[in-house]
Amino acid sequence: MSLAEVVMAQPDVGQKLKLQHLGKVYGHDDESVAAIEDINLDVSDGEFVCIVGPSGCGKSTLLNVIAGFLPATSGSVTIDGEAVSGPDPRRILVFQERGVFPWLTVEGNIGFGLSKLPREERRQRIAHYVQAVRLQGFEHAYPSDLSGGMKQRLQVARALAVNPDILYLDEPFGALDFITRVIMRGELHRIWQTERRTILFVTHDIDEAVQLADRVIVLSSRPARIQEILTIDIPHPRNISSPRYLELRDELLKQIGLAYEI
Secondary structure (H helix, E strand, O other), X not given: OOHHHHHHOOOOXXXXXEEEEEEEEEOOHHHOXXXXXXXXXXXXXXXXXXXXXXXXXXHHXXXXXXXXXXXXXXXXXXXXXXEOOOOOOOEEEEOOOOXXXXXXXXXXXXXXXXXXXXXXXXXXXXXXXXXHOOOOOOOOOOHHHOOHHHHHHHHHHHHHHOOOOEEEEEOOOOOOOHHHHHHHHHHHHHHHHHHOXXXXXXXXXXXXXXXXXXXXXXXXXXXXXXXXXXXXXXXXXXXXXXHHHHHHHHHHHHHOOOOOOO
């Protein structure tokens, strides 16, 4: 049985997201370029899935098609059994670039999408996510007063505040320094364990994927197909020096063509 058939045969219990023979082609005729091809995948409700692959293979394209920002050329995306035909406010995409409004305070950014809520509920929601991303004391600060890591936490808080059922993250920590990245990984995982949102996380960082994910989807070079699906069977908190961690990390490096010997 092929990998695609194995994936398609998985039961629908707790299923949140389903991709069937998903493809995306840019351009037409002789000038067309296939970005992703025949992607089949099921994602469970509350699952944390990382997507890795060679640079330029189509990771971001895949995420944008799933989120409804790009139309699929072939196949389908369904969430809770409903076809995705465009962006949906219940599903939020967080980019690597700073996605905060410089003219709004921390509270203003987090509350931006909550205008329809009653005032007291809105206040409580903002306070909850200020605390969730540990920005207490900065409620009235503007983004220009925040560090890079704080701005990224603010972006995550604003995304979570609108109560999305799926969170799409496109290399959100890529522009951060190493120490801030490590801190942000811990913050995101802590929030995920509390909120239990379904998360699809695109990253080029293998350690990031092994530290965070329930499963890692390895894409091939363009046009991207699913090359491997690796279950990260290590309990949290994960010991990055454990033999199993190193084995999984090395397997991912091998899958994307970066195996090495010392």
